[in-house]
Amino acid sequence: MTTTEEMRPIVIFDTTLRDGEQSPGCSMNLGEKLEVAQALIDLGVDVIEAGFPIASPGDFEAVAEIATSMRGSTICGLARCNDADIDRAWEALKHAESARIHVFLATSAIHREFKLKMSQEEIVARAVAGVKRAVGYCDNVEFSPEDAARTEHDFLCEVVEAAIEAGATTVNIPDTVGYATPAQMGETIAVLRQRVPNIDKAVISVHCHNDLGLAVANSLAAVENGAGQIECTINGLGERAGNCSLEEVVMALRTRSDAYGCCTQVNTERLVPTSRLISTITGMRVQRNKAIVGRNAFAHEAGIHQDGMLKERTTYEIMRPEDVGFTKTDLVLGKHSGRAALADRAKQLGYRLTGEQLQIVFDEFKTLADKKKEIYDGDIVALIAKQLRDADDEEWSLVSFETTSGSGCKPRVKLTLRHGERELTEELSEGDGPIDAAFLATEKITGLTLSCKDYQVRSATLGHDAQGEVTLQVEHQGKTFRGRGVSTDTVEATVMAILNAVNRIASTTSESR
Ligand code: KIV
Ligand code: ZN
DSSP, X not given: OOOXXXXXXXXXXXXXXXXXXXXXXXXXXXXXXXXXXXXXXXHTOSEEEEEOTTSOHHHHHHHHXXXXXXXXXXXXXXXXXXXXXXXHHHHHHTTOSSEEEEEEEEOSHHIIIIIIOOOHHHHHHHHHHHHHHHHHHOSOEEEEEETGGGSOHHHHHHHHHHHHHHTOSEEEEEETTSOXXXXXXXXXXXXXXXXXXXXXXXXXXXXXXXXXXXXXXXXXXXHHTTOOEEEEBGGGOOSTTOBOBHHHHHHHHHHTHHHHOEEOOOOGGGHHHHHXXXXXXXXXXXXXXXXXXXXTTTOOOSHHHHHHHHHOGGGTOSSOGGGGTOOSOOEEEETTOOHHHHHHHHHHTTOOOOHHHHHHHHHHHHHHHHHOSEEEHHHHHHHHHHHHXXXXXXXXXXXXXXXEEETTEEEEEEEEEEETTEEEEEEEOOSXXXXXXXXXXXHHHHOOOOEEEEEEEEESSSSTTOOEEEEEEEEETTEEEEEEEEESSHXXXXXXXXXXXXXXXXXXXXXXX
């Protein structure tokens, strides 16, 4: 049995804000990114990859703001192996308490031949130049040979050795396309440890994508063979099928410390609140049976299991729900609850509200408590999420709407929106239902063409007086924009979600009138 003192510490590198944010429909605005970064710090991750500063002014601003204002985790920015990217990354990171520049360059034959059209020698030279430029700015530099899992071992060893020689302090081995198997990933790490003479001068990291559903297993295999850092995301967000799920890999290391002999600094009781926060912000729902954070992850339905649980919990439970942040009950507040109780619950749920934000949420909480007797966690999350969204500059806001619909008659909608000082109203009787009519009225007022690609409604909490939570995706000029709205009236929630998407479009273009 391994004691805590003998456990090998594993660095948890979270890339929810970079690789996670790259997944379709998951882009976040500045306020949302700051909220996620704070939650990741509270969770105790060692490194936060906050973005890819050269990718867009928005990415740069987010990395710079997180680096300047947040303390407690190392803040990392991604860069390709070229001067402009690396200079821009440092410009964003320079005020961080602890900064890391992460440079990457593809190394596999397929990327060399078809994407980069570069020889092996050119790749080694470019990697070395990139690492050296980054080292000129900061002593914490990570190098990733992109598509490492499909790179010939001889060449991978050569590039990794050269990157370490140039000053890389972490070498990250990405399975960029999620192709590796656990045995292969483990072997690659073992080969690097055996054949790269200066490997002990850097931490070996692993970055696995989940295309075959093997990202967690591959990351654990890498750890078994000596990797000291895992790159992962909350809820496994990320390109295509996503990345290694942080909550799964951390709980596997903790629950099976007897097998892995490793530990992390993650405050596991923050896993569920962080997962919920990110799901609310990105609109990416967590499947009910998702390991660790899914709603059913600890639900025992079969009578035989329930019987066993009553006799001895460990008959059917390998982790305690409270260790990952599930609370026993989520019925918390009512009409007579005060501001302190709301602030405390918000904190438990993973939000840090300023005094001003708390006051606004509290006022809305009181209004909601007049409409429905019992306020659940889901209601509080919905109110806070709305507040965070409203806090950003919103070009368009809802003044009022009225709808009528029924069987056998045309829906009618009257919608009034505010745009700057002006109020614009559209009244129409078109469409195949009130939702369609709301879309048409919004298009007419804003002058934007919105093609609805996804529309989902679910209740934020229990009961038929529950708030309806609408998440939708609209396509505008080939790009996908997400919207979310919550109200006790589902049509109003839809209008709010449409406006949320419209405001995201407006913040990236100057097109709406
Ligand atoms: O998947 C990948 O290869 C990446 C690199 C930038 C590390 O995300
Ligand atoms: Zn990746």
